[in-house]
Amino acid sequence: MTLQAKLDAFKADFEAGKPPYNVPPSVIATMRRATAELIASGAAAEARKAGDKAPAFTLNDPDGNPVSSSALLANGPLVVSFSRGAWCPYCNMELQALQEALPAFQALGANLVAISPQTAVNSRKSVRQNALDFPILSDTHNDVAAAFGLRFALPDYLVELYQSLKNDLPAFNGDPSWTLPMPARYVIGQDGTILYAEVNPDYTRRPEPEDMLPALRRAVALSA
Numbered sequence: 001m002t003l004q005a006k007l008d009a010f011k012a013d014f015e016a017g018k019p020p021y022n023v024p025p026s027v028i029a030t031m032r033r034a035t036a037e038l039i040a041s042g043a044a045a046e047a048r049k050a051g052d053k054a055p056a057f058t059l060n061d062p063d064g065n066p067v068s069s070s071a072l073l074a075n076g077p078l079v080v081s082f083s084r085g086a087w088c089p090y091c092n093m094e095l096q097a098l099q100e101a102l103p104a105f106q107a108l109g110a111n112l113v114a115i116s117p118q119t120a121v122n123s124r125k126s127v128r129q130n131a132l133d134f135p136i137l138s139d140t141h142n143d144v145a146a147a148f149g150l151r152f153a154l155p156d157y158l159v160e161l162y163q164s165l166k167n168d169l170p171a172f173n174g175d176p177s178w179t180l181p182m183p184a185r186y187v188i189g190q191d192g193t194i195l196y197a198e199v200n201p202d203y204t205r206r207p208e209p210e211d212m213l214p215a216l217r218r219a220v221a222l223s224a
Contacts, residue, residue: 002208003093003094003097003206003207003208003209004205004206004208006093006097007090007093007094007204007205007206008204010089010090010093011090011204014028014089015028027161027165030157030158030161031158031161033157034154034155034157034158035201035202035203035204037155038152038182038201038202039201039202041152041201043149043152043182043201044182044199044200044201046149047148047149047150047182047184047197047199048148048149048186048194048197049194049197050194050195050196050197050215051193051194052193052194052197053192053193053194054069054080054148054186054188054192054193054194055144055147055148056068056069056070056192057069057115057144057147059115059137059138059139059144060120060137060138061123061135061136061137061138062120062123062124062127062135062136062138063120063124064120067113067135067137069188072111072113073188073189073190073192074190075109075111076108076109076110076111076190076219076220076223077108077109077110077111077187077188077189077190077195077216077219077220077223078110078111078112078113078186078187078188079098079105079110079111079112079113079185079186079187079188079212079216080112080113080114080115080185080186080188081094081095081098081112081113081114081115081183081184081185081186082114082115082116082145082148082150082181082182082183082184082185083095083114083115083116083136083181083183084116084117084180084181084183084203085116085117085118085122085126085169085172085173085180086116086118086122086123086125086126086129087167087172088203090183090203090204090206091116091183091203092126092129092130093206094183094206095114095126095130095132095136096130096131097206097208097209098112098114098134098209099130099131099132099133099134100209101209101210102133102134104209104210104213105212105216108213108216108217108219108220109220110187110216110219111134112134113134113135113136113137114132114134114135114136114137115136115137115139115144115145115181116136116137116138116139116181117138117139117140117141117142117145117173117175117179117180117181118136118138118172118173119138119172119173119174120138122172123135123136123137123138139181140173140174140175141175141177141179142175142177142179142180142181145181145182148181148184148186149199150181150182150184150199151179151180151181152179152180152181152182153177153178153179154169154178154179154180159178182199182200182201182203183199183200183203183206184197184198184199184200185197185198185206185207185212186198187212187215187216187219189218189219189222189223190219190222190223191222195215195216195218195219196211196212196214196215198211
C-alpha cells in the first residue's frame, strides 16, 4: 500500500468518527476550514522551490548533538522532511515510510533528516516509537522552517480547538508561538541547490518517498 493510500484510509476512519477516534463533526469541520484557508492563502507558493538555494542550518539532534546541513552535504545529497510533530498521525506514517525508503536513499549516497519544532524529548519518543534510523532535528521556534518559507501561525479558532483537545503545542514544542511548518520534502544537491521540492498546505497529503529517487540520481550525476 502506498503512503498516500495509508493516509487516506486513516483520514476516512478519523473523519467518520470511528472508534477509537470518536471525533465530532464540528471538530472535523474546523480542521477542514483551517486547511482550506491555508491553501487559499497561497503560502505554499512562497516556499523554497526546486532550483532555489537551500538555507543552511545547524540544529540539534534528539541527544543534543549539533547537525549541520553543510557537513551532511559534504558527504552526498540530502533529503529533508519537515514534520509537524509526534502528535500528528500523518507525520508518523510519513516518517515510517521514509524509514522504509532509507536504504534506497543511502544506496545513492544520501543522508536523511527530519526537522520538527518539537522538543528533544518528544523527538526521542518519535524516533523510538517509529523505529527510525535517521534523526529528527529540533527546529526551535520553527526558524529553519521559516527560512524555507514553511512556517505559519495557527488561526485563533484552531488554537482554541487544539486547547480543547489537550493538544498543547507550546508545551510540546517548548515555544509559546503556536506556529507549525507546512509539511514539506526536499532533495538538496551537494552544491546546496534544491533539486526536488514538495510543499503541501494540506497536511493529509504527502508525496511518496520514491518520488525523490530521480532527483537523488540526478544529484549523484551532478557530483560525479
